[in-house]
Amino acid sequence: MKKSAVIIGICSVGMLILGEVLAFPLSQLFVGYDGELLALTLRGFAIYSFSFLFSGIAIYGSSFFTALNNGLLSALISFLRTLVFQIAAVLLLPLIWEVDGIWISIIVAELMAALVTMVLIVKMRKKYRY
Numbered sequence: 001m002k003k004s005a006v007i008i009g010i011c012s013v014g015m016l017i018l019g020e021v022l023a024f025p026l027s028q029l030f031v032g033y034d035g036e037l038l039a040l041t042l043r044g045f046a047i048y049s050f051s052f053l054f055s056g057i058a059i060y061g062s063s064f065f066t067a068l069n070n071g072l073l074s075a076l077i078s079f080l081r082t083l084v085f086q087i088a089a090v091l092l093l094p095l096i097w098e099v100d101g102i103w104i105s106i107i108v109a110e111l112m113a114a115l116v117t118m119v120l121i122v123k124m125r126k127k128y129r130y
Contacts, residue, residue: 027041
């Protein structure tokens with residue numbers, strides 16, 4: 001569990017750094033033909049890349065509970081992460097932050113999924129003795 005947490009932490013920070021560093025070249029590759037769209041894409045990429053800090057936790061938690069033969073918790077984490085939290089965030093946050101709210105919504109959804117995952121891991125500790 002500790003080794004996994006360290007690997008997730010290192011990879012998450014690495015993905016954030018790569019996302020920030022490679023935002024311009026990747027955006028230029030796909031939307032370099034339009035300056036305004038490029039600026040919007042760079043802004044979105046700069047915000048969105050912070051979601052990498054939290055996404056690994058929920059992915060790990062879902063896989064962890066699958067490995068423990070607890071498909072219900074695994075499915076719950078995946079369902080909350082990919083549907084419930086994202087839809088709620090996409091509907092609510094643009095009302096507060098407009099276009100940036102769309103990009104921030106993935107961060108909030110991943111953070112919420114990570115929190116649920118951590119609560120479930122702590123709660124199930126005695127049952128599975130890890």
